[in-house]
Amino acid sequence: MTYLPPGLPAPVIENDGLDLPYWEGTRQGVLKVQRCGACNTWQWGPEWLCHHCRSWDMRWVQVEGKGRIWTWTRCWHPVHPALRDHGPYIAVLIELPHAGDIRMLGNLLGDPEQAVTIGASVEAVFEPHDDAPAPYTLVQWRRA
Amino acid sequence: MERSLRGKVAVVGIGETRYYKHGQSPEPEFKLALMAILAAAADAGIDPSDIDSFASYSNDRNDPSRLAAALGTKELRLSNMQWGGGGGGGAAAVGNAAAAIITGQADIAVVYRALAQGQFQRFGRAAAGGTVSGDNALINPYGIFVPAQRFALKFMRYMHEHGVRREAMRAIAMASYHHAQSNPRAVMYGRPLTEEAYDTSRWIAEPYRLFDCCQENDGAAALILVSAERAKDFRHKPAYVLAAAQGSDHRNAARSFNAPDFASSSFGPVAPHLWEMAKLGPDDVDVLQSYENFTGGVLMSMAEHGFFKPEEANDFLTLENLLAPSGKLPLNTSGGNLAECYMHGLELQIEAVRQIRGQSTAQVPDVHVAGVIAGPMVTPVSTMIIGSQETL
Numbered sequence: 013m014t015y016l017p018p019g020l021p022a023p024v025i026e027n028d029g030l031d032l033p034y035w036e037g038t039r040q041g042v043l044k045v046q047r048c049g050a051c052n053t054w055q056w057g058p059e060w061l062c063h064h065c066r067s068w069d070m071r072w073v074q075v076e077g078k079g080r081i082w083t084w085t086r087c088w089h090p091v092h093p094a095l096r097d098h099g100p101y102i103a104v105l106i107e108l109p110h111a112g113d114i115r116m117l118g119n120l121l122g123d124p125e126q127a128v129t130i131g132a133s134v135e136a137v138f139e140p141h142d143d144a145p146a147p148y149t150l151v152q153w154r155r156a
Numbered sequence: 157m158e159r160s161l162r163g164k165v166a167v168v169g170i171g172e173t174r175y176y177k178h179g180q181s182p183e184p185e186f187k188l189a190l191m192a193i194l195a196a197a198a199d200a201g202i203d204p205s206d207i208d209s210f211a212s213y214s215n216d217r218n219d220p221s222r223l224a225a226a227l228g229t230k231e232l233r234l235s236n237m238q239w240g241g242g243g244g245g246g247a248a249a250v251g252n253a254a255a256a257i258i259t260g261q262a263d264i265a266v267v268y269r270a271l272a273q274g275q276f277q278r279f280g281r282a283a284a285g286g287t288v289s290g291d292n293a294l295i296n297p298y299g300i301f302v303p304a305q306r307f308a309l310k311f312m313r314y315m316h317e318h319g320v321r322r323e324a325m326r327a328i329a330m331a332s333y334h335h336a337q338s339n340p341r342a343v344m345y346g347r348p349l350t351e352e353a354y355d356t357s358r359w360i361a362e363p364y365r366l367f368d369c370c371q372e373n374d375g376a377a378a379l380i381l382v383s384a385e386r387a388k389d390f391r392h393k394p395a396y397v398l399a400a401a402q403g404s405d406h407r408n409a410a411r412s413f414n415a416p417d418f419a420s421s422s423f424g425p426v427a428p429h430l431w432e433m434a435k436l437g438p439d440d441v442d443v444l445q446s447y448e449n450f451t452g453g454v455l456m457s458m459a460e461h462g463f464f465k466p467e468e469a470n471d472f473l474t475l476e477n478l479l480a481p482s483g484k485l486p487l488n489t490s491g492g493n494l495a496e497c498y499m500h501g502l503e504l505q506i507e508a509v510r511q512i513r514g515q516s517t518a519q520v521p522d523v524h525v526a527g528v529i530a531g532p533m534v535t536p537v538s539t540m541i542i543g544s545q546e547t548l
């Protein structure tokens with residue numbers, strides 16, 4: 013059971029391999045983001061270079077799947093054919109205070125018409141899509 | 157030597173096609189582009205083949221070399237495209253053309269934009285199926301595709317931080333619809349908007365309702381620019397470029413919505429360059445055209461340009477303050493993207509020129525300084541000020 017219906021675009025690893033560790037990690041239920049080996053700056057999304065000190069030594073480190081809601085939207089208008097007749101759904105932008113306040117997008121699991129509070133604590137839920145031609149796992153969030 | 161555009165270039169011709177609802181243009185997009193350019197040349201009173209330079213934005217599909225061949229252009233000089241930012245590039249295209257004229261790389265330039273969204277894919281709808289990679293892989297699988305959704309995330313946070321109320325958003329939408337009722341070119345001419353209709357309209361992506369979102373349209377628009385020396389010889393009152401600025405804030409395009417100042421219109425560091433070059437401030441602006449992709453973007457753009465502080469938005473943004481002829485700061489006086497036509501903001505630039513000339517259908521008395529803010533919340537953004545002879 014996935015939060016959104018099937019038919020949305022499937023994520024694939026970038027052809028230059030930049031985000032490979034992230035997508036490999038989510039398949040194993042592990043959340044990995046970038047951290048600079050030279051200056052310890054957290055970085056998300058992935059990039060080849062540290063934006064703070066220009067080191068190439070970007071490392072992939074596991075972080076705890078906990079965060080808080082930084083902003084959100086409830087989408088009503090179906091902009092994709094797969095969402096026609098689906099009804100509203102919630103997208104949340106989560107900040108990770110224990111990882112330099114980096115932010116990642118996901119859906120807020122549960123009632124799509126629930127009240128959403130900026131600042132509320134959430135935890136990660138791994139949502140596998142095993143039937144996809146190239147199986148992948150999304151990181152979703154629920155109220156903690 | 158002072159590095160500035162101020163007063164060195166003027167808009168001497170404006171033109172547009174008829175504006176249509178999206179997909180309803182009977183003409184193909186390239187033909188619309190030609191029609192708008194010919195209309196602007198006629199307005200300027202020039203031979204279209206004397207236009208030697210072309211500037212556009214938002215990945216316009218109408219290549220200057222083909223335009224020049226079709227128009228019988230005697231000599232093609234500047235062929236310029238502003239990178240990225242979609243409708244955020246509108247004022248930058250004018251700035252780029254003006255810079256080329258000042259530096260001797262162009263003589264008569266046209267800034268243009270043409271759209272036939274029935275012929276091509278719409279901005280506000282996603283393509284079906286398939287796979288996504290890179291930044292989109294972190295976003296699209298969660299049902300976030302189009303600008304309305306992406307920019308809802310920005311403004312939801314901004315409302316939270318600054319206590320912005322929906323009534324402020326409503327005033328922006330109502331002002332555009334109000335002004336469209338006196339503009340026969342407007343797609344929403346004869347279709348006024350009431351507070352009740354706004355309040356009960358369907359959600360698109362919270363906090364945006366239907367009337368917070370721009371239309372999608374077909375049509376084309378064009379402006380002709382020449383040097384200030386030549387501008388005096390043209391038939392209409394010149395509208396001088398007083399300043400243009402483009403760019404965006406620190407790491408605006410950081411993936412997965414990690415821009416440090418994500419809850420913004422991206423004008424934070426750009427607007428100060430504008431005021432510095434114009435040698436003017438927000439209080440000097442007589443009338444403002446501010447690109448409405450979404451009402452929230454207008455609100456943040458105006459705050460970042462210094463028209464009010466974010467916490468003053470609720471007080472400043474009342475319908476009374478935003479209406480021509482006598483409001484504190486008349487806004488989007490042709491109906492703008494919401495109610496005239498979503499020509500990716502080029503219709504706003506044309507309206508600013510009309511206000512300087514005294515030809516608007518919602519004319520503000522004694523306009524000498526007109527502001528035009530191009531598409532907000534993208535990267536890069538751009539913004540410009542035009543003025544009358546008296547401002548030089």
Ligand SMILES: [Zn+2]
Nearest residue numbers: 048051062065
């Ligand atoms: Zn570093």
